[in-house]
Amino acid sequence: MPVRPRVLAPIALACLIALSGCVSAPPTTRAQASAPPAHWTYEGVDGPGNWGKLSAAYQECGVGEEQSPIDLPAAVPASTQETAITLAQPTSDGHADDTGHTGQFWPAHPATTLSHGGRSFELKQLHYHTPSEHTIAGKPAAAEFHFVHEDAAGHHLVLAVLGQKGKPTPGMDAFVNAATAGEDVGATLNFESILPAASAYYTYEGSLTTPPCSQSVPWIVLSTPITLSEAQLTKLEKLHGEIARPVNPIGERSISGGSATVKRG
Numbered sequence: 001m002p003v004r005p006r007v008l009a010p011i012a013l014a015c016l017i018a019l020s021g022c023v024s025a026p027p028t029t030r031a032q033a034s035a036p037p038a039h040w041t042y043e044g045v046d047g048p049g050n051w052g053k054l055s056a057a058y059q060e061c062g063v064g065e066e067q068s069p070i071d072l073p074a075a076v077p078a079s080t081q082e083t084a085i086t087l088a089q090p091t092s093d094g095h096a097d098d099t100g101h102t103g104q105f106w107p108a109h110p111a112t113t114l115s116h117g118g119r120s121f122e123l124k125q126l127h128y129h130t131p132s133e134h135t136i137a138g139k140p141a142a143a144e145f146h147f148v149h150e151d152a153a154g155h156h157l158v159l160a161v162l163g164q165k166g167k168p169t170p171g172m173d174a175f176v177n178a179a180t181a182g183e184d185v186g187a188t189l190n191f192e193s194i195l196p197a198a199s200a201y202y203t204y205e206g207s208l209t210t211p212p213c214s215q216s217v218p219w220i221v222l223s224t225p226i227t228l229s230e231a232q233l234t235k236l237e238k239l240h241g242e243i244a245r246p247v248n249p250i251g252e253r254s255i256s257g258g259s260a261t262v263k264r265g
């Protein structure tokens with residue numbers, strides 16, 4: 001935690017000068033700002049139905065009207081937009097760890113650039129959910145992979161790929177093994193062998209699916225799932241069991257269709 005030493009150093013200095021009163025000293029503004037986020041889970045009293053009440057910072061989880069995930073229609077709406085996913089390199093080095101809620105991979109360098117709606121986003125991390133969070137015509141898939149992107153101003157966009165049981169997808173072993181190792185491990189992923197070459201997608205305006213559930217997040221959900229072997233799925237399911245937020249009302253939102261292409265940069 002890089003913040004802690006900076007907070008403690010002035011307090012320690014103050015103790016040396018004053019020689020008293022340090023134990024009862026009120027926390028500094030910086031210490032309050034660095035307070036850890038409220039604990040949340042996928043079941044029980046800290047579960048999704050109560051996320052909005054666990055912390056003022058999580059309010060949007062409860063009152064937000066454009067929350068994710070949602071149930072998607074069986075048919076993808078006709079394509080009205082295109083999205084280019086450009087791979088900087090065929091493979092991406094990085095590291096993976098158990099966040100306490102999922103297994104997650106962080107690329108060491110910008111691995112993919114995604115161009116959507118005239119904006120450019122870079123991949124920041126990849127994690128998974130079991131079963132899927134988005135459902136199609138009411139049915140969940142076995143897993144869902146979230147490629148969380150950010151633009152230069154820090155705005156999020158999530159590319160979601162559903163995972164169904166079937167043949168193992170080449171390249172997913174590296175993610176599955178690293179994400180479920182239970183400790184921080186180095187990993188090299190080949191996104192070219194994970195992402196489908198071209199795919200129709202659903203797109204809509206939603207939110208992060210975990211607290212603080214921040215809104216104004218464009219979603220791109222590829223309609224074609226990738227397949228994973230039973231062994232791959234079992235490893236993912238074993239780490240944290242069911243880690244999926246239930247679907248939210250669509251409300252006033254509309255779901256559009258698009259077409260994604262994956263290419264090398």
Ligand SMILES: [Zn+2]
Pocket residue numbers: 127128129146209
């Ligand atoms: Zn997610």
